[in-house]
Structure formats: structure tokens, C-alpha cells
Amino acid sequence: MSPVTILIDADACPVKDEIYRVADRYRAEVRVVSNAPFRIPDNPRIKRVVVSDGFDAADDWIAEAAEALPPKTCVVITADILLADRCLKAGAQVLKHNGEAFTAASIGGAIATRAIMADLRAGMDGVGGGPAPFSKADRSRFLQALDRVLVGLGDEGSIL
Structure with a gap:
């Protein structure tokens, strides 16, 4: 049995x-x-992994680590939709910072929405808002979601 490993996309976490x-x-x-x-x-x-500042270097490290870990032992924390997709394909559980889970059923819609929003932003010449401010409720939902995921992985045989 392998312990659970949590991989954090930490730059904006x-x-x-x-x-x-x-x-x-x-x-x-x-x-x-x-x-x-x-x-x-x-x-x-808890270990720090500092990667180069190359484009997607942290994402590449996380996706490769998720692939290398035994099945049902990896949780990835990221808001990056494309990284979430790569990690889901590697068999990891993936959570956003607000507790929302990326799943095989939801990732396609998230990728499509990301593409639409990129097109809309491109036509706005930098005008517009960003994501809503991170709230105490988001933090609470995240804690509940992470706890649920870790309990679920423990039920599947990982040692917790």
C-alpha cells in the first residue's frame, strides 16, 4: 500500500x-x-519542488509525477484546466482551490468554456473582470472537499 501524495500547483494557490x-x-x-x-x-x-521558470515547467513536473505515482494515491490541487485534464488522464483526483472537483465528466466542458472565455477576452482589449475574490466560503468548501477525497482514497485501500 502506498501513501497518498498531494501535488500542489503552488504559484497561485x-x-x-x-x-x-x-x-x-x-x-x-x-x-x-x-x-x-x-x-x-x-x-x-512536505517537500518543496522548485522548477525552472520555463513555460509550463511546474505543470509538466506535476503531470509527470501524477503519472508516476501508483493508481488511487494522487491528489492534485490546481485551478489550471489543462493541467487538470492531464492529471485526470494519469488517474489523479483533481481539486480546484475552491473545492470544486475536476472529473472525467466535467473536464470537457471546462476546456470548452476556457476556450470560449479566451476568445471573449481577446476581443475585449483587456477590459473586463477576472475571477471573483477568494472567500471564506471557498476556503471552507475546499477543506471539506479535500477531506472527502482523502477519506475516499483511504476507503479504496491507500494507507492514510
């Missing part, structure tokens, strides 16, 4: 501290993947 706390409770391994170093807790199960 607003829930790193929450992940550390939940991972510690479940004794999960954590990899904090970024283009720049972040402070991480002094915990042997």
Missing part, C-alpha cells in the same frame, strides 16, 4: 496552509511545486 494541516492529519505526502521558492512547514512529508 491560496490554500497551501489548509493543505498542510489536512495532509498532516492523514499523514499524506505533499509536494509544493512552483517556479519560485515558498516557505513550507518543517515536516518530513
Whole structure:
């Protein structure tokens, strides 16, 4: 049996501290993947992975790590839809920072919406809003979702 590993797309992740706390409770391994170093807790199960600042370097590292891990032992935290797609294909569970799960059933629609929004933004010459501000409710939903995923993986035989 393999421990669960949580891979964090960390450069814009607003829930790193929450992940550390939940991972510690479940004794999960954590990899904090970024283009720049972040402070991480002094915990042997939490490791910092600083990749080059090359385009998609962090995404490539995360997707390759997800493929290399045993089935049903990987959780990826990202808001990047294309990375989520790659990780789902590798067999990982994938959560957005607000707790929403990317699934095989939802990823196609997310990719299509991403393409439509890119086209709309291209025609607006930089005018328009961005995503809604991250809220306490988003943080709470994320914590509940991560807990659910880790419990589910434990039920499937991983050691937690």
C-alpha cells in the first residue's frame, strides 16, 4: 500500500496552509511545486519542488509525477484546466482551490468554456473582470472537499 501524495500547483494557490494541516492529519505526502521558492512547514512529508521558470515547467513536473505515482494515491490541487485534464488522464483526483472537483465528466466542458472565455477576452482589449475574490466560503468548501477525497482514497485501500 502506498501513501497518498498531494501535488500542489503552488504559484497561485491560496490554500497551501489548509493543505498542510489536512495532509498532516492523514499523514499524506505533499509536494509544493512552483517556479519560485515558498516557505513550507518543517515536516518530513512536505517537500518543496522548485522548477525552472520555463513555460509550463511546474505543470509538466506535476503531470509527470501524477503519472508516476501508483493508481488511487494522487491528489492534485490546481485551478489550471489543462493541467487538470492531464492529471485526470494519469488517474489523479483533481481539486480546484475552491473545492470544486475536476472529473472525467466535467473536464470537457471546462476546456470548452476556457476556450470560449479566451476568445471573449481577446476581443475585449483587456477590459473586463477576472475571477471573483477568494472567500471564506471557498476556503471552507475546499477543506471539506479535500477531506472527502482523502477519506475516499483511504476507503479504496491507500494507507492514510
